[in-house]
Amino acid sequence: MRVESTHEDVHVGEHCTRAHCTRARCLPEPWMCDVFHLDGSLRDVRVLDTTRVEWIAVLERLRAAADETEVEHPYPQLDPAHPAVTDLFRIWADDPEGEGTTFSFRARFGTVWFFALPYDEEEIEFSVWPEDVLDGAGVDAVLRFLVEIATASRRRALLTGEVVRYDPGLPTLISHDPATGLTSHI
Template structure:
């Protein structure tokens, strides 16, 4: 499955089976565990921090605005700046929405070539998702690991990379985690 390169190192490659706007793209993930974590299975991966409040949500998004290569916000609230709303006002407006109104907003951050996006639906769990098709190589994996560390650091809690689910279940596998207290990042 892998091919040796000039240095004798085996590089595991995966061919994307889909043709998107960029055509068929070749993936080269340099470590076997990366192939397991970022396996193209048609689903997203989620980065989450559990048991948070709006204060942590705001801190994480403010921090991402400062360190990401690019951020974007889309929201339906006419009284807020349409391009760069104050995040405290944005989260308070969102949290004050009557239950069942169905309005939310999107926050996106780009690290390298990988976009991470949140559609907040729960005040108590930070969740960002990413498309596996954006993780093409070691640089893409490095972007995911950096994002995980930045989110954990800003939220002051362990950040988890998991498979895609609507709500976290403590029994589900953690693919990668970062503990900001110890500085340790671990993977499956």
């Protein structure tokens, strides 16, 4: 069963019942325990059917909205700490010097870090460790991240289990649709 509501209605409360707590974690809702179950694998945040335009829009929005961002790249002609996103993609995708290389981009919302290693332009993928989502504030950070990248790309953002490539049969744990403003979860 899926539950749909506006992002504001999915906001997690600060209460915690003993049934949802472990020693180091306190997730306020049972569905959050299912989504962020500590199973040793990452969770992937995805936007499908994208181009370079959506990637650039997402990374630029994250630079403005996140509490902190970091970029690492192997391109000596670019600023080492804060390269222009359009230049990163130009060298990575178009320049023979960038062929076979990649760069990494990390964004922190609250205490939760999201990281991307772009491999192609057709799918935006960020990963997050479930063990970083310790409480309601951590879940809020994930929800805020989903809203930011969905809004920037103008496409639905999905939180799924970790896989190399998206499979439509894979269950979506949480999603945000910028066209409707609805966030849904399992």
